[in-house]
Amino acid sequence: MTTTETTATGKAVEVLRIDGLTLDLPAEHGAHRILHGIDLALRPGRIHGLAGESGSGKTMTGLAVLGLLPDGARTGGRIRLDGTDLLTLPPRQLGALRGRAVSMVFQDPSTSLHPMLSIGHQLTDHLRHHRKLDRKAARARAVELLGQVRIPNPAAALRSYPHQFSGGMRQRIAIAIALACDPQVLIADEPTTALDVTVQAGVLRLLRRLCDELGLAVLLITHDLGVMSALADSVSVMRRGRVVETGPRGQVLTAPRHEYTRTLLDALPGRNTP
Amino acid sequence: MTSQSRPPLLGVDGLVVQYRRPGAAPTRAVGGVSLEVRSGEVVGLVGESGCGKSTLARAVCGLTPAEEGRITFDGTPVRPLNVRRRDPALTAVQMVFQDPYGSLNPRRRVGAQIVDGIRAAAGRGETDGPRTPEEYLSRVGLPESDAQRYPHEFSGGQRQRIAIARALAARPRLLVGDEPISALDASAQLHVATLMRSLALESGAGLLFISHDLSVVRHIADRIAVMYLGRIVETGPAAELWDSPRHPYTQALLASIPQPDGAGVLPAELPGDVPDPSAPPSGCHFHPRCPHAFDGCDREEPRLTSGGVACHLHPAA
Numbered sequence A: 001m002t003t004t005e006t007t008a009t010g011k012a013v014e015v016l017r018i019d020g021l022t023l024d025l026p027a028e029h030g031a032h033r034i035l036h037g038i039d040l041a042l043r044p045g046r047i048h049g050l051a052g053e054s055g056s057g058k059t060m061t062g063l064a065v066l067g068l069l070p071d072g073a074r075t076g077g078r079i080r081l082d083g084t085d086l087l088t089l090p091p092r093q094l095g096a097l098r099g100r101a102v103s104m105v106f107q108d109p110s111t112s113l114h115p116m117l118s119i120g121h122q123l124t125d126h127l128r129h130h131r132k133l134d135r136k137a138a139r140a141r142a143v144e145l146l147g148q149v150r151i152p153n154p155a156a157a158l159r160s161y162p163h164q165f166s167g168g169m170r171q172r173i174a175i176a177i178a179l180a181c182d183p184q185v186l187i188a189d190e191p192t193t194a195l196d197v198t199v200q201a202g203v204l205r206l207l208r209r210l211c212d213e214l215g216l217a218v219l220l221i222t223h224d225l226g227v228m229s230a231l232a233d234s235v236s237v238m239r240r241g242r243v244v245e246t247g248p249r250g251q252v253l254t255a256p257r258h259e260y261t262r263t264l265l266d267a268l269p270g271r272n273t274p
Numbered sequence B: 001m002t003s004q005s006r007p008p009l010l011g012v013d014g015l016v017v018q019y020r021r022p023g024a025a026p027t028r029a030v031g032g033v034s035l036e037v038r039s040g041e042v043v044g045l046v047g048e049s050g051c052g053k054s055t056l057a058r059a060v061c062g063l064t065p066a067e068e069g070r071i072t073f074d075g076t077p078v079r080p081l082n083v084r085r086r087d088p089a090l091t092a093v094q095m096v097f098q099d100p101y102g103s104l105n106p107r108r109r110v111g112a113q114i115v116d117g118i119r120a121a122a123g124r125g126e127t128d129g130p131r132t133p134e135e136y137l138s139r140v141g142l143p144e145s146d147a148q149r150y151p152h153e154f155s156g157g158q159r160q161r162i163a164i165a166r167a168l169a170a171r172p173r174l175l176v177g178d179e180p181i182s183a184l185d186a187s188a189q190l191h192v193a194t195l196m197r198s199l200a201l202e203s204g205a206g207l208l209f210i211s212h213d214l215s216v217v218r219h220i221a222d223r224i225a226v227m228y229l230g231r232i233v234e235t236g237p238a239a240e241l242w243d244s245p246r247h248p249y250t251q252a253l254l255a256s257i258p259q260p261d262g263a264g265v266l267p268a269e270l271p272g273d274v275p276d277p278s279a280p281p282s283g284c285h286f287h288p289r290c291p292h293a294f295d296g297c298d299r300e301e302p303r304l305t306s307g308g309v310a311c312h313l314h315p316a317a
């Protein structure tokens, strides 16, 4: 409902719009419907949060935008980036957009990081390929990015391999890779689950700054309602393949309309402990 | 509760773990940690990303060799083992790994992987728990039919539940959970964390619970240990530490928890650089970022007092 409120002014500036997205995945007997018509809109400089039950389809929604769904996936509806429908775009053209116009921090860290290549290789390759930077400029940018996500001694980190970092460090390196080419749209799937709250605060501030300064549009998938409250401008809540509630952050988190959102808020430790 | 004369279930004494790299200073990931977990006790371990929690957890399970110090399980030293040929007695120690994607075998059905746990328990004569993988799946909130599916068919949170079901099926006497519920939503977190806690309470197992979610730790831990760059800087009963943290790092940590109040306030960041464990700061590792540092903090390493804090502001009585 809130989308209609902002349509008059907001429609022109929507950078990504998902309309009626459906997804079927192959199952033992026929297909299994995972998404039942998802509607979402992202605007430059704004962060839209996506919360919801485990298994409700948040990751699949993000992967659909990047065209990285599991084999045999069948989709319906539309995903428009600046007017171009990503669902019908030929794979080559979609591949060219990925990482540059739209990028993703994956919930599964191994999707972002190749285990056999050094961090420097992975970061600079990306920069040289998409941004056409020379070796030296790419390296300088890589060091800057690792510093922004608080990796100690970035120059040494470039020579290291993923397994030599902690879980949270790998997560931050994946964020650095996703941000490397200054994307217009970032899908961040549980980007701070492996971070302690002080390092997390740094990452949240970085994302907010990139939105404010560069007009980055973010889809923030998180089950952490504290993170949601700190960062999201607006919030959608998913359950069983459907968006059950969408609204401004303050309203969804303090006066939720849907029963399930209320259950989520009530479950927060501290609310019901003596 | 437990008699003090018996050895603790898990004893860690002066543990040092280093990672070596040719041509560079070693990374001292764990720099002298002592810790105990007693039967029936839940110990929460929290700390900055990269401070050495997973390294400590792996060393406890014999998966990473110790450079110095001693680890005992039931009074018997834990030696690093060849992962392929785990001593059957050591199935009494189970670990839920931080990465739920890497720790499940992608080629075997979920049910078969849980059966491995049930067999391990049976091999130690532990047969009083549930006998089927389906029962363990429903305990962690998954439908019984999921036993027939493969790990890649599950979402992040569902995989974490499977990893926990598999560990519980082995009826461990010590369960080490490394961020075991980080991908679950609040209501599922509460359910699974409580399930893990009741394992400790009902069967007298010990639980070492590593988590960045401080409110969950507060909820299920009896005792909390706070780590900063390879050392434990504060430890104490959960409620006490939560209500009156003494170490400046613990204070900073508790002050940065984002509140779900809908207000849009960004939490505070710690000033200064995240330290590098291969070139740690002198003296107190926290001094370059500490708002209360004074002359001497940069020279002398504070020791963990019997009161449970390692800080020059709180010298031993």
Ligand SMILES: Nc1ncnc2c1ncn2[C@@H]1O[C@H](COP(=O)(O)OP(=O)(O)OP(=O)(O)O)[C@@H](O)[C@H]1O
Binding pocket: A025, A026, A034, A052, A053, A054, A055, A056, A057, A058, A059, A060, A061, A070, A107, A223, B152, B153, B154, B155, B156, B157, B158, B183
């Ligand atoms: N490869 C696959 N084949 C079949 N079903 C799948 C596959 N991958 C995921 N699913 C199912 O799709 C549903 C949606 O999964 P998705 O990963 O989008 O959930 P999610 O909302 O991101 O959950 P979480 O919070 O646990 O990460 C889940 O019920 C899951 O079991």
Ligand SMILES: Nc1ncnc2c1ncn2[C@@H]1O[C@H](COP(=O)(O)OP(=O)(O)OP(=O)(O)O)[C@@H](O)[C@H]1O
Binding pocket: A163, A164, A165, A166, A167, A168, A169, A194, A195, A196, B019, B020, B027, B029, B047, B048, B049, B050, B051, B052, B053, B054, B055, B056, B098, B277
């Ligand atoms: N296999 C390895 N080789 C070299 N260095 C490593 C290795 N594993 C971890 N390290 C380093 O050891 C330090 C501690 O890592 P560890 O994984 O124990 O941290 P952690 O406390 O679990 O962090 P997080 O909360 O981010 O998971 C880090 O600096 C990391 O880079």
Ligand SMILES: [Mg+2]
Binding pocket: A058, A059, A060, A107, A189, B155, B156, B157
């Ligand atoms: Mg997911």
Ligand SMILES: [Mg+2]
Binding pocket: A166, A167, A168, B053, B054, B055, B098, B178
């Ligand atoms: Mg870790």
